[in-house]
Structure formats: C-alpha cells, structure tokens
C-alpha cells in the first residue's frame with residue numbers, strides 16, 4: 001500500500017514537472033510571436049535569473065541600470081520574463097498614454113503575486129481590481145487627499161518635523177556620523193501614524209516602537225532577497241494554492257498581524273467617539289463610511305489605512321533622503337533654495353501656502369524624483385483581453401510595465417539626463433500632461449497619496465535647510481541605489497555633515 005502511495009506521488013510529481021517545463025517553453029515563445037525581443041530567459045526562472053546573477057556579482061540589485069541597458073539594446077518596447085510571466089516594457093510616451101490612459105478599461109488592474117492574495121490588502125487600492133471594486137474605493141478615497149484636507153494636516157507634520165530636527169541637532173552636536181535615512185524613516189512613520197490614524201507613535205525616538213518594528217519588518221520582507229517563499233511564488237505561480245496556504249507562516253504575515261490588529265483597535269475606539277476633533281485620514285474615511293452614496297465597510301477602511309502606512313512611509317522617506325544627499329552634493333542648488341526659503345520667511349513665514357508657492361523648491365522636488373524615483377517596479381497593469389494598440393498585439397494575461405527610471409533617464413526625453421539640474425523644470429507646468437516625469441505612476445491609477453507626499457517632502461526639506469547647512473564628509477562614497485523589488489533605496493548608510501545655521 002505504502003509503495004503504491006509513494007509511486008502515485010512520484011508519478012504526480014514527475015507529471016507536474018513535465019507540465020511546468022512544457023508550459024514554460026510555450027510561454028517563452030510568446031514574446032517572439034507578438035514581435036518583441038528581449039534578453040534570453042533562463043529555462044526555469046526566466047529573466048529573474050539575470051537579476052539574481054547581477055545581484056550576486058555586485059552585492060546589490062542594479063536592475064534600474066540593467067533595464068536602461070535593455071532599453072538601449074532592444075528599443076522602446078521589449079519583453080522580459082519574471083518566472084514564466086511575460087512583461088511588456090513600454091517607454092514610448094504615446095504607447096504609455098494609449099495603454100495606461102486611453103485603454104484603461106482593458107488595463108485597470110495591477111498584478112498581485114499569488115502569495116499576496118492572502119494578505120489584508122485585497123480591498124485596498126494597492127491590490128483591489130476593477131472587478132472587486134477599485135473604482136468605488138478610489139472615488140471614495142481621492143477626496144480625502146484634497147488641498148483643503150492636506151492644509152488641515154500640515155500642523156501635525158510641522159510638529160513631527162520639529163522633533164526630527166531636535167534629534168538631528170543632538171546627533172550633529174555629538175560629532176557622530178550616522179545614517180540620516182533611518183531618521184527620515186522614523187519621521188515618515190510618525191507622520192503617517194498621526195495623519196492616517198491619529199496614533200502618537202514614537203518611532204523617531206524609540207526604535208522598538210511596535211509600529212516601527214513591524215512596518216519595517218513588513219517592507220523588508222516584501223524584498224524577494226529576504227523571503228524565499230515570495231521568490232518561489234514569483235517563479236512558480238502554478239503552485240498558487242500552496243503559496244496562499246504558506247502565507248501565514250511567512251515573516252510578512254508575522255509583521256502584518258499586529259499592524260492590522262492595532263488598526264482594528266484604533267478603528268473601534270474612533271467609532272466609539274475617541275479623537276473626534278482630530279483631522280486625519282481615518283476620520284475622513286469614517287465620514288465616508290457614513291456617506292450613504294459611497295459606503296465603505298470596516299474591512300475596507302482598515303485595509304486602506306494599512307495601505308497608506310505601507311505606501312506612504314518608505315517611499316517618502318527614501319525621496320527625502322535622496323534630496324538631502326543631492327543638496328549636500330550640489331551646494332549651489334542648496335544655496336539657491338536656502339535664499340528662496342529666507343525670502344518666504346521674511347514675507348510672512350513658512351506656511352502651507354508659502355511653501356506651496358516656492359518655485360525653486362518645486363524644481364528641486366521634481367528633479368530629485370526624476371533622478372531617483374523611489375518606486376520602480378509598481379507601475380504595471382494586467383491585460384484583461386487581447387488587444388492591438390498602435391500595431392502592437394497585447395495578449396490577454398500579459399503584463400504591461402512602465403519603468404520611471406528608464407523614462408527619466410532617456411536622452412530623448414531629457415537633455416543630459418544623468419545631470420542633477422533642477423532648472424530644467426522651469427516652465428514645466430505647460431508640459432505637465434506629458435509622460436516624461438512619472439514617479440507617481442500613470443493614468444487613473446496613479447498614486448493617490450501624491451499630494452500628501454509632496455506636502456510632507458517640501459515641508460521637511462524647507463525646515464531642514466532652514467536649520468542646517470548640508471555638507472558631505474570628506475571621502476564619503478557616492479550614493480548607490482539598490483532595487484529591492486518595489487523600492488529603489490540607498491544601498492549604504494547615508495551620512496551627511498549637518499552644520500547648524502545661526
């Protein structure tokens with residue numbers, strides 16, 4: 001009997017392997033069939049193999065550079081395989097417009113690796129689909145990021161940034177060298193904690209704060225380098241039920257459970273009337289929940305708050321870290337920005353409006369995000385039905401991707417794209433419908449938190465420059481970006497010399 005069972009298992013296993021290999025061979029023919037080229041896929045891992053190999057050789061993931069090389073080699077549309085999944089990479093502005101905007105109804109959903117199906121984000125904007133109510137959620141959430149609401153939250157941001165500056169003053173006066181990226185991460189967690197859920201977290205002072213520990217753990221484990229199960233789920237989506245079942249044993253679930261439980265408790269307390277005078281995203285969502293025209297369930301509210309936390313902290317802290325680094329590297333830019341800040345201070349102070357109206361600050365903000373877009377592999381859409389657009393056939397099930405670093409560093413889009421030159425954004429407003437600057441994505445599904453991120457970024461950078469002159473330590477190496485799946489973050493600690501201004 002035992003032998004029979006063993007033989008059956010063996011036959012099943014061998015048949016499964018043969019099926020996978022056969023299906024993969026067929027998948028790998030698809031690219032050529034639709035007239036595209038691209039790098040040769042590994043028989044099992046697809047082009048993930050090249051990414052892994054490069055990472056092993058260099059010690060970090062330089063896929064931002066690699067994709068730019070592929071763009072040069074294979075042209076503005078090429079195909080690449082993540083496991084067996086074909087991704088069509090677009091960089092031509094017209095193609096991007098047609099796919100991501102004009103044909104949105106056929107490309108409305110982001111891909112979600114099967115293992116993430118078991119997390120608590122399926123009803124959030126990050127993961128929900130058109131069929132599961134994305135449009136309803138988006139139209140309920142978009143108004144909470146209006147200018148008026150952002151203005152009301154600015155005081156909170158100021159108070160968190162003041163603490164951030166106190167901490168930097170202490171560190172700078174002690175003469176130590178430290179990683180300012182960690183301080184930015186503590187800041188953005190405290191900001192999102194307060195602005196999204198009215199939680200007074202203490203991430204800036206206490207690295208053991210439950211919010212800090214679990215948010216960082218969750219983000220770290222999305223990285224396929226840290227999570228073998230996630231890597232495997234990418235390469236073998238055929239085993240989706242297994243990955244879904246295994247999710248609860250991953251460090252991702254470990255970090256998610258206390259965060260979502262914490263949010264659920266806050267939700268109940270707020271429903272009971274706590275913090276009724278606070279202006280925050282949860283409060284605005286609770287008001288939405290009561291709005292009969294766009295009702296949201298408790299689960300939807302909690303999952304979307306969880307999404308704000310995940311989408312809002314690492315992204316913004318990374319952007320501000322890049323900006324501080326660039327300002328320390330380009331003292332002329334820093335000086336020009338400082339003068340603009342001084343002028344605003346003399347003419348009424350650093351208010352929401354004065355910060356919002358600073359032109360040069362806006363150029364620095366945009367140029368930072370052009371040179372170093374923090375979110376790299378997230379602007380993707382699944383093709384829902386076979387379609388031909390501008391002569392290119394997109395088969396149902398394929399994934400279309402648009403890479404901000406490729407678009408931003410394309411010499412056809414920007415003169416001397418490798419140079420940090422904020423002035424290039426003078427008169428940019430006239431061209432703002434162009435898709436040459438896309439750090440927040442493209443089309444109806446672009447980043448819903450863009451205004452929030454901009455306000456936090458600009459407020460922090462203005463107050464930082466008002467307090468310190470940013471300089472580089474002698475001999476400190478140039479910053480190297482490291483891609484960890486979704487985010488492109490500095491590979492090494494970012495150490496800056498902060499000189500207090502009088």
Ligand code: HEM
Nearest residue numbers: 125311312315316319375379440441442445446447449453
């Ligand atoms: C510098 C900071 C940020 C950057 C660079 C960034 C970038 C992005 C990108 C590239 C996308 C994908 C867009 C697409 O697929 O076309 C996205 C989506 C999203 N972001 Fe952000 N983001 C930032 C900050 C934030 C903040 C602060 C929040 C919330 C408080 C947020 C919430 C979201 C959400 C919910 C989505 C999904 C939107 C949807 O699918 O409807 N992001 N973000």
